[in-house]
Amino acid sequence: MSILGRSVSAKPAKRSGAAEVAAFIADGETENSLRMLVQEQVMTFTVIRRGSVRDAISYLGTAAPPRVLIVDVSSSRLPLADIDELANACEPGVIVIVIGQQNDIGLFRDLMHLGISDYLVKPVTTELLRRSISVALGGQSGGAVRQRTGKIIAVTGARGGVGTSTVMTNVGWLLANKIGRKVALVDLDLQCGSISLMLGLKKQAGMMEALKNAHRIDNVFLDRTLVHHGERLSVLSAEEPLGDDTRYEPQSLDKVIRDLEQRFHYVMFDVPRRPDPIYQHLLSQAQIRVVVANPTVASVRDVMRIMKMAGRDDIGQRLVLVLSHTVPPSQADISRRDFEKAVGRRADHEIPFTRHAMFADNAGKLLAQRRCPATDQLMRITDDLMGKRVVQRSLIARLLRR
Incomplete structure (x- = not known):
């Protein structure tokens, strides 16, 4: 039967x-x-x-x-x-x-x-x-x-130079190599993206053409265009000429999301800070929106604007705020307390300045592969994206039942 x-x-x-x-x-x-x-x-x-x-x-x-x-x-x-x-x-x-x-x-x-x-x-x-x-x-x-599909994570910076790509690349590497999850990193800076460079990978042609022709996106396209870094980490990126038009419709990105989330536990998008429909569309689609900022007045202003556009946290969707120190402390910096008071919420994580980060790209070794306080914070961010905070609350609830 x-x-x-x-x-x-x-x-x-x-x-x-x-x-x-x-x-x-x-x-x-x-x-x-x-x-x-x-x-x-x-x-x-x-x-x-x-x-x-x-x-x-x-x-x-x-x-x-x-x-x-x-x-x-x-x-x-x-x-x-x-x-x-x-x-x-x-x-x-x-x-x-x-x-x-x-x-x-x-x-x-x-x-x-x-x-x-x-x-x-x-x-x-x-x-x-x-x-x-x-x-x-x-x-x-x-x-x-x-x-059950993979989790969509959008990572964006409040301003340029705050370490957005560094955070995303290292967290993606940790998810793949320390946690054992299948991870796809998608670099949406189609002309000057640095994720492939950080991982020492060559970019494959075809991503821009496919985004402009969504019907061409299928498993064959992904197999041909994804570049693999080990068994569990894959990268989708491009390096289009600076004079080219790289605009495309949000619906094309939806097709990429649907196909990737069927194959990976985590699909992470490095979202360039541009006030265009793609930026807003991806922030609205992602289950987790990671906003990386530095301790400056300008970052405070832009974090508040991003939070207003992203909206409040909801079931299955939340915002993670990361305070990143990419340069040595200076008098222009504001304290974490003043930063949090100004934006109206606590920073979920703070990555301290480390000189290792300044040389990690050139040395061909990720920050996550080194031992330093910044690496510990990157691991905490990784745990957070996996829901470890939720796990802790769930564990406490079980203990209270006994």
């Missing part, structure tokens, strides 16, 4: 040894409903265990990612935080179904915003599970299937 009415030629699991469906359920009634469905549909390649989001995360750390992951948040005091933590452990492309007890439209919308495919409220019947899994696996028409 075919699984949920699908033919046996349906798309196989992503990797050899991967379960088609893996479920972590908190109660016996829901577990029995799922086991009845598995037996009825002869679903031989499934994993069903008692557990929570934490157990699902542990499973993903040792097993090949399933096509469909079902998690139970009934016992979670912070379900959104737990699902956000799960998202950082999930491979892009995994379809996530969440089961819970709260019949709350606000929670449903927030979970969908985080990229889940469906939210089922208990009691969950066999028929309800059948429909949800069938849609997830493409067995029935239910609209577009929502898959």
